[in-house]
Amino acid sequence: MHGPHVVVVMGVAGTGKTTVGPLVAEALGVPYAEGDAFHPPRNIAKMTAGHPLDDEDRWPWLDAIGRWAHERAGYGGVVSCSALKRAYRDRLRAAAPGVVFLHLTGDRELIGERMSQRKGHFMPETLLDSQFATLQPLAEDERGVAVDVSGSPHEIAERAVAALRAA
Template identity: 80%
Template sequence: MQQVRTPHVVVVMGVAGTGKTTIGPLLAARLGVPYAEGDDFHPPANITKMSAGVPLTDEDRWPWLDAIGAWAHGRAGLGGVVSSSALKRAYRDRLRAAAPGVVFVHLTGDRKLIEDRMAHRKGHFMPTALLDSQFATLQPLERDETGVAVDVSGSPEEITARAVDALRDLEESPAQPSQ
């Protein structure tokens, strides 16, 4: 398996259940950089809210995004992969403000597939009941945002390979962010 190396910090984004926690470490391994689990940056109050089925507000998310942004800033020029739902443009703008040059990998897919994956995962605080709020909040990458959209159908290895290929294509044509 060919290893691809990038000095960029890659944010693996998407709604709950798209596989950020699964794909993130696989992508980091392929890129030869460290991985940080975005959920680990949540303050305890956020986890308590989500565990109770209460969607987070923007005010709840700002400290979480700032913590992820600080990690990404510290990895600038070194590379890294971090997961974050980054559902709104404003959230991605905040991450870019902290760490200019971050690149987004937006994991996308069929809602039924994502819901099924969420229903079968164990030990995660995010209930399936919040999936509707996640989709309602989602603002896909815009043309002026550096990133790629990657379909989540198939095995984790297939999804990771698609992400690596898309990032490679993006790097070869940086003036044209793809979606």
């Protein structure tokens, strides 16, 4: 990755988007935005109650993230967003055509273990299976890289930055 791009850190809940995203942003010298902050209150209430979001819930959230990414075009930035479906990533690309995706990947057992150790997050571990069921990994024609989430956050961020720079 050369030049100031907007990187969307994607993946299922518990992959470390909120932890790794700021580390990647710092290494790239660009601002970070927490994707969860773009959710309307009703989405947070729905997830807190243990109900997965549907597409109608996600469109306004994705549009808000897309606006942020569009405003950062040419300046660069990193934003976390699950972006589990191709349609969601297409919507983000429609708003900000230059976005690059960083897909944080890992096995169900590791991610579930990490989720069980989180404190104060509105996304319960019970929704992880629905996240994996929804996930459509990056296709070959999508601009981005996949990075495994084993290891420490700093190790993951280092691999991510290296992969982004090589892409």
